[in-house]
Amino acid sequence: MGQFVQYLINGVISGGILALIALGIVSVFKATKVVNFAHGHLILFGAYFYFTFAVMLPEAAFMPDWVRSWEPEWLVAYRADAPSFSPKAAIASWISDVPRILLGLAGALAANALLALLIERLVMRPLLGQSTFAMILSTVGLIWVLEGSAGLIWTAEAEQVPSLGPNFPIRFELFGANLFLFSGSLFNLLIALALFAALMLVLRYTRSGVAIRATAEDQSTAYAMGINVPRVFSSAWLIASTTGAVAGAILATRTGLSPAIGLFGLSVLAVVLMGGLDSFAGVLLASMLIGVLQAMTQWKLGGEYAEIVPYVAVLIVILIRPHGFLGQEEIERI
Amino acid sequence: MLSVTHASLAFGGIRALDDVSFTAETGHITAIIGPNGAGKTSLFNIISGFYQPQSGSIHFDGTDITGMRADKRAAMGMARTFQNIALFRGMTVLDNIKLGGHTRLRSGFWSSGFYYGAARREEAALRADIERDVIDFLELDHIRKAPVAALPYGLQKRVELARALAMRPKVLLLDEPVAGMNREETEDMARFILDIQDRWETTILLVEHDMGMVMDISNKVIVLNFGRKIADGTPDVVQRQPDVIEAYLGTSEDREVTV
Amino acid sequence: MITGHYKTRYTADEGIWSTWPKQAGLVAALVALAVLPLIANNYVLLLAGQIAIFIIAVVGLNVLVGYTGLMSLGHGAFFAIGAYTTVAVHHEFPNTFPLITLLISIAVAAAFGVLFGLPSLRVKGLYLAVATLSANFIVLFLIRQEWLAEWTGGVSGTETPNAVLFGYELRSQRAQYYFIVPIMLIMLLFAQNLFRTRFGRALIAIRDKDYSAEILGISLYSHKLKSFAISAAYCGAAGCLWAYFFPAILPEDFGLNMSITLVVCLVAGGMGRTLGPVFGTVLILLVPEILKIVFANVTDGDANAQMLFSPMRDIAFGVLIIGFLIFEPMGLVSIWDRFWRFVDRWPFSK
Ligand SMILES: Nc1ncnc2c1ncn2[C@@H]1O[C@H](COP(=O)(O)OP(=O)(O)O)[C@@H](O)[C@H]1O
Ligand SMILES: [Mg+2]
Numbered sequence: 001m002g003q004f005v006q007y008l009i010n011g012v013i014s015g016g017i018l019a020l021i022a023l024g025i026v027s028v029f030k031a032t033k034v035v036n037f038a039h040g041h042l043i044l045f046g047a048y049f050y051f052t053f054a055v056m057l058p059e060a061a062f063m064p065d066w067v068r069s070w071e072p073e074w075l076v077a078y079r080a081d082a083p084s085f086s087p088k089a090a091i092a093s094w095i096s097d098v099p100r101i102l103l104g105l106a107g108a109l110a111a112n113a114l115l116a117l118l119i120e121r122l123v124m125r126p127l128l129g130q131s132t133f134a135m136i137l138s139t140v141g142l143i144w145v146l147e148g149s150a151g152l153i154w155t156a157e158a159e160q161v162p163s164l165g166p167n168f169p170i171r172f173e174l175f176g177a178n179l180f181l182f183s184g185s186l187f188n189l190l191i192a193l194a195l196f197a198a199l200m201l202v203l204r205y206t207r208s209g210v211a212i213r214a215t216a217e218d219q220s221t222a223y224a225m226g227i228n229v230p231r232v233f234s235s236a237w238l239i240a241s242t243t244g245a246v247a248g249a250i251l252a253t254r255t256g257l258s259p260a261i262g263l264f265g266l267s268v269l270a271v272v273l274m275g276g277l278d279s280f281a282g283v284l285l286a287s288m289l290i291g292v293l294q295a296m297t298q299w300k301l302g303g304e305y306a307e308i309v310p311y312v313a314v315l316i317v318i319l320i321r322p323h324g325f326l327g328q329e330e331i332e333r334i
Numbered sequence: 335m336l337s338v339t340h341a342s343l344a345f346g347g348i349r350a351l352d353d354v355s356f357t358a359e360t361g362h363i364t365a366i367i368g369p370n371g372a373g374k375t376s377l378f379n380i381i382s383g384f385y386q387p388q389s390g391s392i393h394f395d396g397t398d399i400t401g402m403r404a405d406k407r408a409a410m411g412m413a414r415t416f417q418n419i420a421l422f423r424g425m426t427v428l429d430n431i432k433l434g435g436h437t438r439l440r441s442g443f444w445s446s447g448f449y450y451g452a453a454r455r456e457e458a459a460l461r462a463d464i465e466r467d468v469i470d471f472l473e474l475d476h477i478r479k480a481p482v483a484a485l486p487y488g489l490q491k492r493v494e495l496a497r498a499l500a501m502r503p504k505v506l507l508l509d510e511p512v513a514g515m516n517r518e519e520t521e522d523m524a525r526f527i528l529d530i531q532d533r534w535e536t537t538i539l540l541v542e543h544d545m546g547m548v549m550d551i552s553n554k555v556i557v558l559n560f561g562r563k564i565a566d567g568t569p570d571v572v573q574r575q576p577d578v579i580e581a582y583l584g585t586s587e588d589r590e591v592t593v
Numbered sequence: 594m595i596t597g598h599y600k601t602r603y604t605a606d607e608g609i610w611s612t613w614p615k616q617a618g619l620v621a622a623l624v625a626l627a628v629l630p631l632i633a634n635n636y637v638l639l640l641a642g643q644i645a646i647f648i649i650a651v652v653g654l655n656v657l658v659g660y661t662g663l664m665s666l667g668h669g670a671f672f673a674i675g676a677y678t679t680v681a682v683h684h685e686f687p688n689t690f691p692l693i694t695l696l697i698s699i700a701v702a703a704a705f706g707v708l709f710g711l712p713s714l715r716v717k718g719l720y721l722a723v724a725t726l727s728a729n730f731i732v733l734f735l736i737r738q739e740w741l742a743e744w745t746g747g748v749s750g751t752e753t754p755n756a757v758l759f760g761y762e763l764r765s766q767r768a769q770y771y772f773i774v775p776i777m778l779i780m781l782l783f784a785q786n787l788f789r790t791r792f793g794r795a796l797i798a799i800r801d802k803d804y805s806a807e808i809l810g811i812s813l814y815s816h817k818l819k820s821f822a823i824s825a826a827y828c829g830a831a832g833c834l835w836a837y838f839f840p841a842i843l844p845e846d847f848g849l850n851m852s853i854t855l856v857v858c859l860v861a862g863g864m865g866r867t868l869g870p871v872f873g874t875v876l877i878l879l880v881p882e883i884l885k886i887v888f889a890n891v892t893d894g895d896a897n898a899q900m901l902f903s904p905m906r907d908i909a910f911g912v913l914i915i916g917f918l919i920f921e922p923m924g925l926v927s928i929w930d931r932f933w934r935f936v937d938r939w940p941f942s943k
Binding site for chain 3 (some may be wrong): 382384403404405406408409413415416420421422423424429432433434435436437439442443445446447448449455456457473497501533
């Protein structure tokens, strides 16, 4: 039982990250009807940008020392009596990392946003009005362009990137078993869920949110109502790229920097289809389900099996419910 | 030839068809009329097998076909055209019509792939057949190799009829064959329909708003309103029925008048 | 329409090599294919063999994607199934006649094709793309498994047999070429024939308007599954030849990258056209080679710069797909069509 809860916790944590990634795919789909197969690679860029701004840039000669490692006197004092590996020490070391974490996040968000705008303008816009097939394929083409570009730009050996939150082990007992998790993972989960919730609120209550929803409902009517549809497209890509940058930063701290992050994005596509492409709630549900299922598979069968869980799951779900848990079925009038 | 008994169909709360029964006699033209949204297309859809009625049954040529797949019904000799033209837009007129011959040909995957031999003979025979019975008959000679997407609306409707005709159907369902056509095109179409009836003794079901044409060419008229059958009889009789006149001319303002 | 070609029989009107310039072109192409090994070096023949094998696979993909309108991002799996079936057959019966192995590979791949095709009965488009992609991951996962390693070699891959025809082992590039290219030509002709007769027309009808096809008596279920089977069979054949052609195979050879490469070849060449796969594959497989040559010249064989080659190739592929989708969505065949229209109308063409 204790083991079970342990893996349940692990599952929920990775489910949160899946949801954060899925968010970007759903947003772009809702607004533009494009399913972005390259979202994982947008995240890959987010991860590399985070690395660039949080690790490479602070090391540069012209950067002041405090960016690399902020050591105000009170922090030194606070740290002085903390035993190593204690929460206190972890918090102290996190605080001294805060400047570069913030720099990294800001840089990653900005750079990724710029990248997404470029993609939207140069690739997606000219394909407006073409078949879904063409749209899908162009994002598949993007996979290669992005992966290749990443390989050209970041040739250096990637190092450890700073965790977004203070990272110390939390131990507790439940059902007579010793459980533990890292505070950093918990922090990541909170960020993911907060972003998810924030976006829901934005879509529901702000002007541009309503514009996005209207466009999702019916593009031509939205045009007719005076909504700036091209701007809606750009905002959807912005949402995807910025949430993707955060997801990239999180993945970089969790699994390290590697092109595998891009492939991970493809498995999230499977999760999205399971939940229903146009349903945020369905996708959140599917993310949590897959996260937990993967953790359980990891526990019982090993990591190799865990990797294909999303693919097996999506096949089963599609066969039973072709439009996912909560996706809307398109009806064809004859 | 074709009979529908107590058929009902609902989409959520909308009752598209409500306990509809009727029979189409062999070799006759049976017209189905009614205001927009009355359920005429839905009736065609349950007859051709796109939707399953929630209750009731459909008999065709002596067999109960309720629950049978659409392609099986087609193979039994049921053809139809659509209210919104459903041609294969990427193909030529000829290829569209050839597809109508699908159920009459035998060559399968292997003989198709090897071509020289049975498949080639069959293709040539089909071509000769189509040229004589369909293309000549419907006067499509001049456009046989034109891509359908480039044709004017009236001609596309005619190509769709040609495709259905290439099936050599026993029953032909025509959903608004002259909608949107001018007087001359309508007269052409009416003539073709009568010729088809004449030449092959095809049983024809016709949904149409053009009252002049309906009353002229049909042997029997069925009137639907809000999914219910409100009249059934010869054109003369139906025309004089008060509730038909009401359904058509409308007593409430919000109905679209479609006479 | 101006054609200037008049026919007196319907069979003639249905023919494909209808005009003499086309017939001459066909003969010239066949002669060129026949003499190529006599003048080309091994590098060219290696490339030619690889292209021929890929053409078979892309023709197969075209059956499904181009003609039936069903999307697949998982055809690498069928390629893998063909290749591994060949290895397994030779593992069990080392002296199997290559054409028998080819038929077995085709049959096994076709069976998997039907299995993969099941989702197509319920979903279309994007959903199918992801379903097939998932199936690809699952097949590779199975191939990597320990309990199949006796036949597949597991994670570390396996060596592959050579084809032996009547006691003569096809070892040289040239011998392999003469084995592969005729098979490719036959399979290409078979596909061409399919799509001018009843069966192929039915698939095209499903692509263009599925409910309209149904109303004409075309069973969506059986045709979609058959399309998957045929498509998989072609890829299985390609996989079999691949196993004979190369000394060893790895599971990763047949991953998403291969599946996408197949789609790229198809898009670049032109979907739903017989020659599309031919043009597309030739172009796409030549691109890395050309890049390699340019690269070697520019960098003078500098080892560090060589590391940049693979990312550059990826970018080139990506840009090619996007470029084609935006600027020539019908692929290279539309250029080909323009050429023949010009020839047909000459001397009145401008
Ligand atoms: N696929 C469908 N889903 C939901 N409602 C439908 C569908 N098809 C038809 N309807 C409804 O059923 C009713 C009858 O429609 P229809 O048969 O098309 O009428 P008609 O052809 O007589 O104009 C209408 O109210 C229509 O909105
Ligand atoms: Mg109607």
